[in-house]
Amino acid sequence: MRTLDDLGELEDKRVFVRVDFNVPLKDGVIGDDARIRAALPTLQELRRRGARLLLAAHLGRPKGRDLDFSLAPVAARLTELLGADVTLAGDLDTVPDGDVVMLENVRFEPGETKDDPELAARYAALADAYVNDAFGAAHRAHASTHAIAELLPSAAGLLLQREVETLQGILADxxxxxxxxxxxxxxxxxxxxxxxxxxxxxxxxxxxxxxxxxxxxxxxxxxxxxxxxxxxxxxxxxxxxxxxxxxxxxxxxxxxxxxxxxxxxxxxxxxxxxxxxxxxxxxxxxxxxxxxxxxxxxxxxxxxxxxxxxxxxxxxxxxxxxxxxxxxxxxxxxxxxxxxxxxxxxxxxxxxxxxxxxxxxxxxxxxxxxxxxxxxx
Missing domain, CATH: 3.40.50.1260 (Phosphoglycerate kinase, N-terminal domain)
Structure with a gap:
């Protein structure tokens, strides 16, 4: 499995990072931010290497573009935890060029759960490299967890790497x-x-x-x-x-x-x-x-x-x-x-x-x- 070290120089490159921010949310309040905190080591390491971050995550199972499932509260919480402004992009056609940008809920996109190659190409066009740190979604072949990885230089984030190595180690030795x-x-x-x-x-x-x-x-x-x-x-x-x-x-x-x-x-x-x-x-x-x-x-x-x-x-x-x-x-x-x-x-x-x-x-x-x-x- 390719790791962050396999991506080479990342200074001023935009990295599409698939994270697992599927947190419990009620009335706009996050009940448990453990999954957000779990992604911090990877995000901090990529920023240390000079990368600009484009984050992608899902939240719940929305039927279409249902703003009850918006990632806005997640972006606000990540801003606090990361100590950097996290800008929420309205859609794929209006993605700002910031240091840390979060796409709106990827399941608002009808092709996401279908591993749609056209949607994956739209994702890939926004970045120079791809990192998957969403272990909780790694068992699904979706556009943001699978198809995009075939279109960009790609690697596992620190969390995904640790999860796989730990669990496989239980079985191996x-x-x-x-x-x-x-x-x-x-x-x-x-x-x-x-x-x-x-x-x-x-x-x-x-x-x-x-x-x-x-x-x-x-x-x-x-x-x-x-x-x-x-x-x-x-x-x-x-x-x-x-x-x-x-x-x-x-x-x-x-x-x-x-x-x-x-x-x-x-x-x-x-x-x-x-x-x-x-x-x-x-x-x-x-x-x-x-x-x-x-x-x-x-x-x-x-x-x-x-x-x-x-x-x-x-x-x-x-x-x-x-x-x-x-x-x-x-x-x-x-x-x-x-x-x-x-x-x-x-x-x-x-x-x-x-x-x-x-x-x-x-x-x-x-x-x-x-x-x-x-x-x-």
């Missing part, structure tokens, strides 16, 4: 033992990750609602728990292929409804009573998982242990998050809800690597080719 923690709602969403870690991990810890297809496959009752029927057969295969590696919860915290006000029932076992739903792993599970994490040489975590957004059911995810943060080995968190949990508990700065790309990180772990990365080879 991790310090042992390698412990994978896989949670979330659906087995089918994480099947490729589970299969990948059955090959390379020493232990796979499973939590969240995705444990219930495993329990059902074993003949246990799951009550009213979220249990993906399509996940039962894959869960059986995972158990058959990884019986010596897979660890499942041994106790649960249940409720009558997915609600912070629901009565809470602790179940010392894994059979869920009728009318109840499992919403968190129990304390024995959390303690056992914590011990395994503490002894790991490498930890990869993707997916919460339960409904951590509801206070009565956050303890399991909190315990795992604290164990990962305290682990002495290399700790990698694969974005998405796991990253949100770390931030909720104030632990985001206490892991080795916090990925900015949930879907992209999972696809890379699964061994899939990321178009935005492949084109930089």
């Amino acid at each position: 991790p310090p042992r033992p390698l412990v994978a923690i896989v949670g979330g709602a659906k087995v089918t969403d994480k099947l490729g990750v589970l299969e990948a870690f059955l090959e390379v991990a020493d232990t796979v810890l499973i939590g969240g609602a995705m444990c219930f297809p495993f329990f059902k496959a074993q003949g246990h009752s799951v009550g009213a728990s979220l249990c993906e029927e399509e996940g039962i057969a894959p869960a059986q295969r995972v158990l058959a292929d990884g019986s010596d590696k897979v660890r499942l919860p041994v106790d649960l915290v249940c409720g009558e409804a997915f609600d912070a006000e629901t009565p809470v029932t602790d179940v010392d076992g894994i059979d869920v009573p009728d009318g109840l739903m499992g919403l968190d792993v129990g304390p024995r599970t959390a303690a056992a998982y914590g011990e395994i994490i503490a002894s790991a040489g490498t930890v990869f975590w993707n997916g919460p242990m339960g409904a951590f957004e509801l206070a009565p059911f956050a303890a399991g995810t909190r315990a795992v998050a604290e164990a990962v943060a305290a682990a002495s080995g290399t700790t990698v968190v694969g974005g998405g809800d796991s990253a949100a949990a770390l931030r909720q508990f104030g632990l985001e700065d206490q892991v080795t690597h916090l990925s900015t790309g949930g879907g992209a990180s999972l696809e890379l772990i699964e061994g899939k080719t990321l178009p935005g990365v492949e084109v930089l080879a």
